Amino acid sequence: MSNSNMNLKLKVWRQQNAKDEGHFEDYTVQASPDMSFLEMFDVLNEQLITEGKNPVAFDHDCREGICGMCSMVINGRPHGPKQGVTTCQLHMRSFSDGDTIVVEPWRSNAFPVIRDLSVNRSAFDRIIASGGYVSVNTGNAVDANATLIPKETADEAFEAATCIGCGACVSACKNASAMLFVGAKVTQLSLLPQGQAEASKRVVAMVNQMDAEGFGACTNTGACSAECPKQIPLSVIATLNREYIKAKLKGY
Amino acid sequence: MKLFSFLFTSTIGRKWLMGLTGLFLISFLLVHCGVNACIFFNDGGETFNMAAEFMGTNWIIRSMEFVLFAGLLLHIFQGLYLWKFNTEARKKRYSVSAGSANSTWYSRSMGILGTLLLLFLVVHLKDFWVTSRFTDVITSGEKTLFQEMKEVFANPLPVVVYVLGCVSLLYHLLHGFQSAFQTLGINHKSYTPIIQSTGKIFSVVVSLLFAAMPVAMHLGWIQ
Structure with missing residues (x-):
């Protein structure tokens, strides 16, 4: 792993279930520029589990851009700022040290939130x-x-x-x-x-x-x-x- | 009738009616702009009055006026319905949205641009259509439509309102022209670029010509 770790601020959507109002929670996480966006979330979840908190629920499966499971709206754009890639293929090098990243679920009446960033498609x-x-x-x-x-x-x-x-x-x-x-x-x-x-x-x-x-x-x-x-x-x-x-x- | 009920019950049917009536209204704009541009002959409104007289008395044109209003009302009704329907499809909005990264602002603002056009239309119909159809000012020969135009645009306020109306028209057409074809199912790698550039040229030329009329009248360039 690269030495030049990035310090990131995350604003992540947390929602218990479809009926819950939901809210943003702020986290700080250290990530390598070589990590994928989902690996950065794995690091965050490890951190949350260590602290005795609930990890963030998010969908993922193949992590190679073919299953269609990952679904995060990153700074207002589905699958983040890059064109032609899914969230799992997005790398942290697309962001800069010190960035604040806002992560929301797909929002549509037809896709009710199951929990956090995971929606029912x-x-x-x-x-x-x-x-x-x-x-x-x-x-x-x-x-x-x-x-x-x-x-x-x-x-x-x-x-x-x-x-x-x-x-x-x-x-x-x-x-x-x-x-x-x-x-x-x-x-x-x-x-x-x-x-x-x-x-x-x-x-x-x-x-x-x-x-x-x-x-x-x-x-x-x-x-x-x-x-x-x-x-x-x-x-x-x-x-x-x-x-x-x-x-x-x-x-x- | 059941065969055509989808035009009011399904999303694609409603869109289709939007596209069809939109193209019909575009064809009307072409005629309207052509007739009005006769003032630029700068012949004291002679050619323009002749054209206006023809448009006001020819029975085919007069009957088309009913079709025009039917098309306009359908376009407005479907537009407002779809606007509401589409807004309600996402009850919980995004906190951060990056619309400018993936689309033009005017393509996302057709509802608001259309509403501005509707407000403009009310003013515009009151200024000219009501005067020429529901009073005998023009038919009695008291004044010509050209004189009516000069009177309305002597005032700076209507000039500003009309120019703003033309700006709304420009952006509504910039998206609407090519969007209508896409909705009707016409998308082809050879023809679509032609449709898109024709749409841009049409939108700019028609809006500029319309905007030039009140401005030129107000500044006294047209005698």
């Missing part, structure tokens, strides 16, 4: 369960060229499929809208032949579920895409709008 699961899949049995892996898919289309579908469902889009949006997430799923599935058969039914079911969960409507500020750790493009929302209107006008 099962609204996303229910949206996926409403239609974000292909229900026909596609059988064994077939010959690569049996179904012709242009490379550009495959790339576009893949780009949308890189969404890890972390919810940073909802967190960044001033309307707490989930349209980048839903748009990514709809785009990915509607571009490929396996998903096209159910495209209309799917988009209507997913948008109905999205609305039922209490997410806001999109006003095209572009904040979601700018903060997305996987840099999902805004065009997926246009695709979602187009697919939805097409389906509704067909009577779905």
Whole structure:
């Protein structure tokens, strides 16, 4: 570990449960610039446990930017100041010695706080369960060229499929809208032949579920895409709008 | 009717109606700005009065006035509804927000800009529309619409109000023009950059032309 330790002041959101009002608590922590943001939180929690206090609850799993569990709003930005990274991939070298860092949970009615920085994102699961899949049995892996898919289309579908469902889009949006997430799923599935058969039914079911969960409507500020750790493009929302209107006008 | 109920029940349906009526209002702005710009011929309002007379008497234009007000009311109604709906989607606000890091201030302020435009519209309709449609000042030949314009803008206060109205219009359009296309589902790597630059040019040109009218009238550049 590097010798040049950083002294940081943290303002961390503490909340017992969904019903609790919640408040900020101030901590000081020493961290190495080589630590990830979550490792810095591990140090803080060790410190709190030693002092006989409750550690800060936060979500994490893979710590390599693919599981979509980590979820912290750092100085007003989901996943912190860097573009295209999750909180776990953010390093303390992105901050300076003596900085005060404010850490809050994702805030949206649809994502109730479970405890501290940990929020319940099962609204996303229910949206996926409403239609974000292909229900026909596609059988064994077939010959690569049996179904012709242009490379550009495959790339576009893949780009949308890189969404890890972390919810940073909802967190960044001033309307707490989930349209980048839903748009990514709809785009990915509607571009490929396996998903096209159910495209209309799917988009209507997913948008109905999205609305039922209490997410806001999109006003095209572009904040979601700018903060997305996987840099999902805004065009997926246009695709979602187009697919939805097409389906509704067909009577779905 | 059930087929179209989604325009009032789902988020995307409501947005779609916002986009459609927004583009319709943009087409109206183009006509309105074109007709008014006739004052810049500086011919004592001759061309402008002719154009205004046509707009006021042609039955197709007059019928479109109802469609225009319907579109405007829908845009206002949906806008206010979505504003409230979207604000309520996050009851507990952030203590620190860094909106400027990921979006433009005017894209986040369409509700407030729209409300300012609505207030301006009330003043504007009272100044000209009520005079020309609900009194016989113009039809009786007592004065022309051009003379009415000169009278209103002789006063500095309306000039300031109109210029501020144009500033709101500029920023509302800067976001609204390209946003409408995105909402309608039009996003393409070749066409979207063209739409975005057209939107910027349109917003600046139309707002500048509109703002130039009261200013030029007040300073006596238009005789």
